[in-house]
Amino acid sequence: MTRKDYLLNQKQKGRHLFGVFPAQYPKxxxxxxxxxxxxxxxxxxxITAANAHLQPYICSVVKLGLELVLEGKCDMLDGFLFPHTCDSIQNIASVIRDCLSENKPCYFFYHPKNxxxxxxxxxxxxxxKNLTLSLEKQLGPLNPDALKQRIQQGHKISGLFGEFYDLRAKGKLDVGNREFYEQLRRGEYLFPDDLIPELEGFLARNKGKEKKGLTPVILSGVLPNPPEILTLLDDLGVSVAHDDLLIGSRRLLVPPSNLKDPFKQLAESYFSMPPCSTKxxxxxxxxxxxxxxxxxxxxKGVIFNVVKFCEPEWFDVPNLTDELKKRGTSTLVLDTELNQGLSGQMKTRVEAFVEMIS
Amino acid sequence: MSLAQKARYNFMKDLGAPALLWLQEAQRKKRSRKPNPYLGPPLKCAGRLREIMTRHYYLSRFTKGAKPVAWVTSGAPVELLRVFDFYTIYPENHGALCGAQKKGPEICSEAEKKGYHPDLCSYARIDLGHAFSGKTPAGRLPRPDLLFCANNICQTVLYWYKELSYYWDIPLIIFDTPYNFQDIRKKDIEYMVRQFEEMIPELERISGRKYSHDRFRKIISIARESASTWGRVLATMKHRPAPMSIFDAFVHLAPIVSLRGLPVALDYYRILLDELEERIAKGIGAVTNERKRLMWDNIAVWFNLRDWSSLFAERGFNFVAATYTNAWAETIHYLDERFPFESMARAYSLVILNNNLSNRLKLMEQMIRDYEIDGLVILSLRSCKPYSVGQYDIRRLLGDRLGIRSVVIESDMTDFRTYSEEQTRTRLEAFFEALEV
Incomplete structure (x- = not known):
């Protein structure tokens, strides 16, 4: 089932659909x-319509998000949630709410930056609690037991993702890079009732014997796009053994909390997550x-696959690459536009990097 | 802090700095420029401003061991640092200085050599480039004991100050101001007040000085008065002809940014206001034949101030308002010595760049009416995302609501490698024609 069909199906079941901009939010x-x-x-x-609203120097995550709205592809949604991730997402939230004739409810979630x-x-x-109160005005009261149950499911999902990463790090997950991230990214829209059995099934099918001969690398950045880079790494015998991706380990590996209060539980888990430039x-x-x-x-190396114009990431890259090199780890920095495929130049750079570390 | 170093600082303050200023002024008189026939007589206060800022940068070289030094973002609540007698340096102001002296690309490239992407904010690249190379037209900047950063102007400052903190291994204090997606809430104010309370012991430790509430209240009072006087300075441009232009205001902004909370800034703006009122009484305008009144949106293009000032003035166009210069007058009136922390939280979190675009639209509409604006020049600045994202829509909505003519030009504030003179001139010529219809 495609993402769109799945979401329409959820809507028919009576669930509410929200478009959520990147990156961290209380799922x-x-x-x-x-x-x-x-x-x-x-x-x-x-990107066509969004160019009339945004300058050429704005990152393609923000532009594609706006394009989706402008092309009417969010009509089925019941609202938007904008986490406060960076300056561009902060302002695009206001453009969508204050400047376009978009009349869907817009919610905001501010992460402390200190x-x-x-x-x-x-x-x-x-x-x-404030987000809860705002949502309750549109959707009715929150059931405290439901929150507890969903937090449990959140823990379960994090545990499963943790197992994914562990097995992958040990070379015991029998899937390529592309397939791994395609599965991981289905969590960007599947409801937990569906996500959990799917992840369990995936693990059961693909847990395998140790794969040897692959060159392990770490992938850093925002997201693995263009996806062709993953296929290229597969073809070159390289395994993404772990990642420091914003869509990946930085927000999927959520440590569970034992606190009783569910809001405090969510807070404790949030502050215990791996470090992130956007926080x-x-x-x-x-x-x-x-x-x-x-x-x-x-x-054997770290690939920084950074979205063009992504300020939080680009500021960190020089020091991180410098420190890794000092410690003998090779690094490759790629400046990427989303959905633009793999250019010949980028392919050559990746191939040369792999040759060097293999 | 050592006695010898304090004595050296005081010697330079009382004797070294005045001697330097005398020397500089004598040299400047020798190189005096030919007057521009399209511009009114220059502001007499400009000399005093030069003195103040030169002295500020000059004295900063002698602070080591005499005073604690903090590098501070332009929107940070510096009043609290004043209580601990921090000598404050504003990297953004230093960036503007480098830009005005056309040093932007050279110093930015020092950061780029270390891997910082040319797409990043040029103020940040100048600052990091200076940190790595020591290059600056200001002689030398003191190495900070503390970095103090507020994200009410952008998130970029967080990333940038984090780099400095890492590079020099010095403490960074962040004042986190939740963005006003809707309205400021009680819990936002409480969060900000608690941050002030959390940072006081850290400031005491770094500065070696104790917090004094009485002193803080006095500083708050001076800061509010300075901002309010700065607001009155800007308001003189409501007169026709306006006694100063926004190009003047960009320059005379320096004390309210860099010396806020100190008596010298307040004294300076009182003198400036007197001079402007005198010019109004005598009918002296910043532009000799003011025919059209314009508003500027965004930071100044520092490397081009003089050229653009002439370009507009020769057509009888005067910039009389800017969202940027207004930012230091817009909310600081909230400061209240009776509730220093709460009022400071309010004043600093409600600034234009920490507020939603609906608020910005209302503000711009009000300014367009108050200053009787005929046209709007919007600078799309690749260095500044919070200022620039949304500008196209703001332009469209202001046009729809008020029928105001506008133009968007692309540039950077200091790095002129990204600036196309020809393309900008073409756009401006079309704008000038539209304004004359």
Whole structure:
């Protein structure tokens, strides 16, 4: 079933469909309110209408999201959620709500950018409660038991993703890079009741014997687009043994919390996730995270696949590459536009990099 | 802090700086420029402004061991740092200085050599380039003891200051201002107040000085008064002819950005206001034949201020309002010494770039009416996403609602490698023609 068919089917079941812009948001809360969050990262569109609203120097994640709205492909949605991820997403939220004749409810979720103070943690809890109150006005009251149940499902999903990554790191998951990320990314729109059995089935089918002879690398950046890069790595005998992707480990590996209060549970899990540029994580934390992944997987190199004009990522790249090189890990930095395929130049650079590390 | 270093700082403050200023002024008089017939007489205050800013940068070289130094973002609530006697340097102001002296590309390229992408904010690249190479037209900047960053102007400053903190291994204090998607809420204010409370012990530790609430209240009062006087300075441009232009305001903005909360800024704006009122009384305009009144949206293009000032003035067009210069007058009146923390949270989180576009539209509509604006020049700035994302829609909506004519031009504020003079001139010529219809 395609993503669109799935979402329409969910709508027919009486669930609410929300378009969610990148990147971090409390999925469990939305699920508890019977909302199916359909994340908007890189819809397969050509950017045309959005160019009348956005300058050429705005990243293609934001442009594609706006294009989706302008082409009327969000008509089936019941609302939008805009997490506060970066300046461009912050402003596009306001463009969609304040400047276009888009009359769908728009919700916002602010992440504290000063992650180490107690004030930030308390604020995050209040922000969760505030989002709940806002959603309740449209959708009716939140059932506390439903929230607890969805949080449990969230833990289950994180555990399954954790198992995916562990097996992959050990070479015991019998799928290629492309297939792995295609499965991972189905979590961007599947409701947990469907996602959990699908992930379990995937694991059961693909848990295999240790695969030898592949060159392990770590993939960093926002998302694995163009997807052709994954196919190329498959063809070159390279396995993405782990990742530091915004759509990947930085938000899927959510440590469970044992706190009783479900809002505090969500907050504690959020602040325990791997470091992320969009959350103001210090460079040291990202460096240590990458070094840990390299050590755990025996990765021979790190590929930074960075979306053009993505400021949070591009600021971190020089120091991260520098630190990795100092420690003997090879790095490759790619400046990519989404959905533009793999250029000859990029292919050559990847091939040369693989040749060097193999 | 050592006694010898304090004595050296005081010696330079009392004798070194005045001697330098005397020397610079004598040299400047020798190189005086031919007057531009399209522009009114220059503001007499400009000399005093040069003195203040030169002295500020000059003295900063002697702060080591005498005063704690903080590098601060332009929208940060610096009033709190003043309590601890931090000597503050504004990398954005330094970036503007580098831009005005056409040093942008050279210093940016020092950051690019280290891997920083040319698409990143040029203020950040200048600052990092300066940190890596020491290059600056200001002589030398002191290495900071603290980085103080507020994300009310952009998230970019977070990424940028994080880099500096890592490079120098010095503390970074972040003041996080939740973006106003809708309205500011009680919990937002409380969150910001708690951050102030959390940062005070850290500021005490770094500066070696104790927090004083009385001193803080006095500083808040001076800052509010300075911003309010700056607001009155800008409001003089409601007169026809306007006694100054936005190109002047871009330059005279420096004290409210860099010296906010200090008596020197307040004193300066009082002198400037007196001079402008005198010019109004005498009918002296910034442009000799002011025919059309324009509004500017975004930061200044620092490397081109003089050329553009002439380009518009020779047609009788004067910029009398700008969203950018207004930013330091718009919300600081919220400051209230009776509730210093709460009012500071409100004043700093409600600034134009931390507010939704609906608010920006309302503000621009009001300014267009108040200043009797005939046309709008929108600068699309690749360095500044929060200013630029949404500008096309703002332009369209202002045109629909008020029938205002406008033009969008593309540039950067300091890195002129991305600027096309020919393309900009073509767009502006078309705009000039439309304004004359």
């Amino acid at each position: 469990e809360l939305l699920w508890a309110m019977d909302i199916v969050p359909a994340e908007i990262w890189d819809p397969p569109l050509e 992650p180490h103070g107690k004030a930030a943690r308390d604020y995050y809890v209040l922000e969760l 103001g994580a210090p460079i040291v934390e990202r460096r240590e995270y990458l070094l840990h992944l390299i050590k755990a997987t025996g990765a």
